[in-house]
Amino acid sequence: MKYFVSFVEEGIFNPKYEDYAGGRVEIYSPKEQYAIEEVRFFTIRDDKWNDYRDRWDFKDVTVKQLSELKKTIKKKYYIIND
Numbered sequence: 001m002k003y004f005v006s007f008v009e010e011g012i013f014n015p016k017y018e019d020y021a022g023g024r025v026e027i028y029s030p031k032e033q034y035a036i037e038e039v040r041f042f043t044i045r046d047d048k049w050n051d052y053r054d055r056w057d058f059k060d061v062t063v064k065q066l067s068e069l070k071k072t073i074k075k076k077y078y079i080i081n082d
Contacts, residue, residue, distance in 0.1 A: 004060055
């Protein structure tokens, strides 16, 4: 089975985090009209993040790829550096 993923950035109004990207990755199943799951992200907006997002945004992924995407986001792209 394949899933479709879409990165959705949300506005961050705190000037302390102006260099950050935050939002969610929406996960869609071909059998459902709406997203079946979302994975939150909050990370420094840099080339590493932009490249990662561009690699996966609006892609069909396998179950294995989806699992890796979730793990990577939770490990590398859900951080708060105060």
